[in-house]
Amino acid sequence: MMVRKFTTLLVNCLVLFGVHSLSYAGCGDITDSMTPEAIFSRIKPVGIVEAEGGMVAAAPSAATELSATAGEDRYKSTCAVCHETGVGGAPKFRNEADWKVRMEAGIDGMLAIAIKGKGAMPPKGTCMQCSDQELKLAIEHMIPQKK
Numbered sequence: 226m227m228v229r230k231f232t233t234l235l236v237n238c239l240v241l242f243g244v245h246s247l248s249y250a251g252c253g254d255i256t257d258s259m260t261p262e263a264i265f266s267r268i269k270p271v272g273i274v275e276a277e278g279g280m281v282a283a284a285p286s287a288a289t290e291l292s293a294t295a296g297e298d299r300y301k302s303t304c305a306v307c308h309e310t311g312v313g314g315a316p317k318f319r320n321e322a323d324w325k326v327r328m329e330a331g332i333d334g335m336l337a338i339a340i341k342g343k344g345a346m347p348p349k350g351t352c353m354q355c356s357d358q359e360l361k362l363a364i365e366h367m368i369p370q371k372k
């Protein structure tokens with residue numbers, strides 16, 4: 226009895242699957258897990274997680290772009306040439322006396338001067354490809370640090 230029912234069910238399912246895979250959902254528990262929809266729903270979350278994982282990994286790098294050491298990197302690659310030793314009267318790296326008066330203008334004031342240039346300080350400190358944000362980070366790196 227049970228065997229026959231099972232066989233009938235199985236045959237029905239196979240026939241239905243062969244004839245029309247969309248009817249396959251009516252096959253019951255035995256083969257439900259093998260329907261294309263069931264298989265897809267098992268695979269789908271994995272695929273989506275992977276896709277989102279990829280996007281999550283890509284999105285921050287595209288949005289923030291600047292690394293945590295961007296200011297330091299930029300300072301070393303461009304600004305240090307003059308600011309490390311004070312070439313042409315450049316305020317020296319984290320030197321309190323050199324920066325005191327300039328810092329009164331605030332970071333945005335100093336940024337504005339750095340962008341425009343001043344005396345022996347070339348516009349953008351020669352880093353023409355630097356964004357304002359990069360310059361700002363470089364300045365924040367070279368001024369005396371808050372204790």
Ligand code: HEC
Binds near residue numbers: 300328
């Ligand atoms: C070619 C040498 C040189 C380079 C390279 C250079 N600077 Fe300067 N910088 C100077 C000199 C000289 C001054 C002083 C200008 C003055 O006050 O007459 C100065 C001043 C400054 C000041 C103070 C501005 C103020 O408020 O008076 C800032 C901020 C600054 N530089 C940022 C930078 C940054 C950021 C970079 C790198 C992206 C950079 N500089 C690269 C020579 C340089």
